[in-house]
Amino acid sequence: MAENILIIVLSTISLIAAVFAVVTKKTINAIISSGVVSLMASITFLLVAAPDVAMTEAAIGSGLTTVVFLYALKHVRGQRSSRDD
Amino acid sequence: MIILITGLLLIIIGFWAMLTRKNLIRIIIGFAVMDTGINIVLVAIGYVKGKTAPIIDKAVTMAQGAEAGIQAVDKVVDPVPSALVLTAIVIGLAVTALMLAYAIRMYKTGNSLDIDDFEEQKW
Amino acid sequence: MIKYILIFLVLIGMAWLFFPLVVEFFTPDITNNLAANYVFGSAADLNMPNAVTAVVVTYRGLDTLGEVTVLFLATAGVGFFLKRKKHMEGIRRPGSEILKTGSEILAPLIIIFGIYIFTHGHLTPGGGFPGGVVMASAFLLLLMANENFGFSHGIINLTETISGIGYVLIGITGLVLLGLNHFLDPRWLGLGQWGRLFSAGAVPLIYSFIGLKVGAEMSGLLDSLQSDGGEQ
Incomplete structure (x- = not known):
């Protein structure tokens, strides 16, 4: 029963974060909330008895993917500001 | 069940993002969300009610070797989806990085991230 | 306007395609035969x-070899799109x-910790893929902290090459020692x-090679994404 409540809470958070990632205006907010989706997914994997996958998802989905997106954003931003001034 | 529906909804949300957004980086974020959804669906299909992870340790059985295999068979979940998703996540990161690199390259040649500005690649 | 209606219809169609999957889905109570066979085989045949x-x-070893190849190709693609420029250092902010x-x-x-994860992949959760990624995150930390920290590309390429060759060589050793149909069979070394x-x-050897290869590839990927590549 407690597990079901936890699953419902996790699902709700990840769905809200996913919708927010789509509708928000700022790209950086979208990147962070897609990281939140991955983090919730990794807890979900732990609940469905897949600890290997949970470890990988926690390291990659919320760690490295976010950093890769941020680096890409830095490229784009840096170029634009250097062109403007 | 709830987890499966969540995964399918994440796939649909990611697809929606890929179809409606104009910014290239936002499209790639939609792809990442869709990737997570697909992984959740695959793992949820492999789940067996009330079983533990397919790693035979003291919580499953004290036996060793072949005997442990016989005893563990009806106590663990399906290992195949876990194994597939394990590699798929790493590949997903590499593919996302490749798409981002291509987006940066397009920005540097076209000076824009808007998908509508790349008219010559439209069909 | 028509575009939005079409997108809406596509999404509805997608949901309709998924609908049977949700309705007919039930969480099973027993593992299916394939999974039972794999679990039994991993304990009985491989002592793992x-x-x-x-x-x-082992059972899907050829798949994993293919996945490692895809990973290598994707990393090579990133390196191709973001060519490194020699004199772009010094723009980075120090940590x-x-x-x-x-x-x-x-x-x-x-x-x-990363090395622990991939050497104990056959005993505890983890293995080459998470271990390599954890190692790459350590390099990411160093990369963020020190503005002059750069990877020696020679070392990364050397690690990648040695791991790839080692992985294939282990597979071929199985082929030589155990006969045909035994490519990537790990049983030529004692089961212990x-x-x-x-x-x-x-298996620990194979997973260590995979871990080193994934770690080197991810580090190279982060390095090329981080550096100000691309010619103006």
Whole structure:
């Protein structure tokens, strides 16, 4: 029963974060909330008895993917500001 | 069940993002969300009610070797989806990085991230 | 306007396609035959507690070889799109004092943790893929903290090459020693004792090679994304 409540809470958070990632205006907010989706997914994997996958998802989905997106954003931003001034 | 529906909804949300957004980086974020959804669906299909992870340790059985295999068979979940998703996540990161690199390259040649500005690649 | 209606219809159609999957889905009570066979085989044939590793490295070993190839190709593609320029260093901001001091203590520990994860992949959850990624995150920490930190591309390429060749060589050794149909069969090395580090044949070796390869590739990927590549 407690597990079901936890699953419902996790699902709700990840769905809200996913919708927010789509509708928000700022790209950086979208990147962070897609990281939140991955983090919730990794807890979900732990609940469905897949600890290997949970470890990988926690390291990659919320760690490295976010950093890769941020680096890409830095490229784009840096170029634009250097062109403007 | 709830987890499966969540995964399918994440796939649909990611697809929606890929179809409606104009910014290239936002499209790639939609792809990442869709990737997570697909992984959740695959793992949820492999789940067996009330079983533990397919790693035979003291919580499953004290036996060793072949005997442990016989005893563990009806106590663990399906290992195949876990194994597939394990590699798929790493590949997903590499593919996302490749798409981002291509987006940066397009920005540097076209000076824009808007998908509508790349008219010559439209069909 | 028509575009939005079409997109809406596509999404509805997608949901309709998924609908039977949701309705007919039920969580089973018993494992199916294939899974039972794999779990039994991983304990009986390979003397390995972690069935997921058994599937990744042995039963689906050729798949994993293909995935490592895809990973290599994607990394090579990133390196191709973001060509490194020689004189673009010095633009990076240095990390704060806390980040620098913390990274000096934490980075070696994280690297050791990554090595632990991929050498114990056949006993505990984890394996080459998570271990390699954890190692790459240690390099990411160093990269963020020190503005002059750069990877020696020679070392990364060397690690990648040695791991790739080692992985294939282990597979071919199985082919030579055990006969046909035994490519990537790890049983040519002794199976050892249940639950020990040196057990389950060549699986720890294979997973260490995969871990080193994934770690080197991810580090190279982060480095090329981070650097100000591309010619103006």
